[in-house]
Amino acid sequence: MRFAIGAFALLALSSGVSAQCDGSCQCEVDSCFRDLAGPLPFPPQPAISDCRDFLWVHSTWGSETSTITSWVTNGVVTEVISETEISTVSEGTTTVETITNTVTETETTTSGAGSFTGAPITTVVAPLRRRRRKRQANIPAYASACGGSIGYSSACTCIGVSADGTTWTEVPTVTTTITSTVASTETVSETETVLTTVVGDFAGATETSTLEKTATEQVIQPQYTSFVLQLTNDDANGAGKGYFLRWAADPGNSNRRRLMVTANVEDATLYKADGSGVVSTQVGGYGFARDATSTGPGLWQESASGKVGWLDYVCNINADRLFSCNDAGRAFMSFDPSDGSKMRVWTYIHNIFSMGNVGPLVIAAVPQDTTTIAPAAAISVRVRARSTGNGIYNGQYIGIADQDSQPFQRVRFYDSTANAVTFKADPTRGNLLGPNNAPFSAQVPTAAQPMPFLLGGYDNTRVIHHVLADFSTLGVTVDYPSQVRHLGAVIVNPGDTGVPFFRVHLNTNMLADEQGPLTLEIEIL
Known part of the structure; x- marks a missing residue:
């Protein structure tokens, strides 16, 4: 049975209820109300919390x-x-x-x-x-007697939970x-x-x-502020590891800025780069140029404009903070320890070795207050024949072996990685060198006569050849300045005696006992 009571009657049931009334409110003491108010003078805390969750x-x-x-x-x-x-x-x-x-x-x-x-x-x-x-x-389930949200909301108000x-x-x-x-x-x-x-x-x-x-x-794309250029900890940098680039007034012409290397970071030139990574000096904005001297092209902090025989270089920093320069072709940098550590730049690395220079250099951008040597950046690779087009040598690896008739070890194929040579690839030019900075070399071939292909050095008759990796295609090419070279390997069938030595050719005409021209690729380690 339902009936209405005033504030004073409700106080007798629950002081927690009457506190919500001002003498005019009406609360129905029914099953819904009793389920919420409980038997004690004050309503239980769980019921108050549930009402707050519902109303607030x-x-x-x-x-x-x-x-x-x-x-x-x-x-x-x-x-x-x-x-x-x-x-x-x-x-x-x-x-x-x-x-x-x-x-x-x-x-x-x-x-x-x-x-x-x-x-x-x-x-x-x-x-x-x-x-x-x-x-x-x-x-909540215990308030099922309320019959819905209206009854439950009313009962919540009566036990002291306001709706605001x-x-x-x-x-x-x-x-x-x-x-x-x-x-x-x-x-x-x-x-x-x-x-x-x-x-x-x-x-x-x-x-x-x-x-x-x-x-x-x-x-x-990096935007560079000031930095210095340092020779990295790569073997190709020899005794110049950790040295820095700097320019100084040329003794023969004090108006020209000659580039050289120094061991002291305090003497290093401060550089900057634009949004494309093109490098110039922080002060003055000077670029780079190559002269045309007979003792080896020098690298200058200059413009070639107005200078006969000079050539401007565009020098960049890439995403790995490595420094390189280009004209129409490729450029290999070195420094001459016997001539004031002057910087030089070449299109053919044979000149670096034959002129007693240190290089080809690997150079990185580093903070101007660095106290360490930039880490080695050359990429370790193996070289192998591609899996098709190389006959019995598909997938085989390049290694080396002694041959009595040759002053340096001769390049050959091996069918496993156990005897493969690990090469170091220049990270900006892709030029490959063997252990201890060893270059590839050969006598100059003729159209009818290929020559043994060697790794380890050069002499009066054997000249250095470029072996270059393309990091985008993983392909490998061999060249001598202005000339592409081709490689063949002596065919040694299973069970035969002999060694699959390499020969270098002036053209694609292979001898009868050769597999080639070979197509090679790098395997990055």
Whole structure:
């Protein structure tokens, strides 16, 4: 039986109830009310919590903080954090409201020219805050006597839970730390999407929230600030490992800037590079040029304009911070330890060895206050015959063996990697050298007479040949300046005696006992 009571009658049942009335409210003491109020003077805490979950507004506090730390002063670091909240409210099959709310925070740190080192720069992006949303829970099973949301809401009010409260929830903190490098620009984006769907009648609505996070990183073409150029720890750099490039006034013409190497970083020239990686001096913006002297083309911090026989070089830093120069062809750099450590540049590496120079050099961009040697950058490879087109030697590896008639070891095939030679490939030019910086060599062949192909040195009759790897195709070519060379291997069938030695040809005409012309490729280790 249902009946109405005033505030004083209700006080006799529950002081926790009467506290919500001002003398005019009416509360029905029925099964629903008793299920919530319980037998004690004050309603139980679980019932109060369930009522709050059902009636109160719930708000999420997004305490997301992004920290950007830059330990060097080059490049541009951009942090973009975007939060998109989509709320769809529907009753039955009808969509009542769709709300989209996007908040984006962007922080950009741009450094200028100067040192690569220094105190870290830290930027903290303010936390994002999400909208407040009403989120109603299900009616608990013990209140089934209430008959629905209206009865349950009324009973909740009678036990002291008002309908205008708010609960706050803090989401976990996400911290993103970015440390810039000597030569890169990083763009990091973090996107947070909250999808909210509210369905059913509003009195008994339910909500489903899905939190999705994605993070992406893009490395853009490097933009370089000031740096120095250092010879890396590669064997090809010989006694010059760790040396630096510098220019000084030429003794013969003080108005010209001669390039050389120095062991002291304090004396090194400071360089910069534009968005394409083209290098020039930090002060003055001077480029590079080659002269045409008979003792070997020198490398200068000059323009070739107005200088007879000179040639401008375009010198670059690549994504691995390695330095190289080009004119119409390729250029191999060296320095002359017997002539003031002057820099020279060649199109043929035989001259580097025959002139007593150190090289071909491998050079890297490093911070101007570096205290270490740039790590070796040459790429370790094996060379093998391609799997088709090489007859019985398909897939076999290049090694070496002694031959009494030759002053250096002769190149040959092996059918396994156990005897294969590990070569070092110049990371910017692809030139291959053997152990201990050993070059390939051969006597100059004629159209009718191929010559043994050797690895280990050169002499008065045997000249160095370029063996060049193409890192994009993995192919290998052999040349002598202005001439392509072709290789053949002596055919040694299974069970036969003999050694599959290599010969170098002026053309593609092989001898009757040869397999070729060979097509070779590198296997990067």
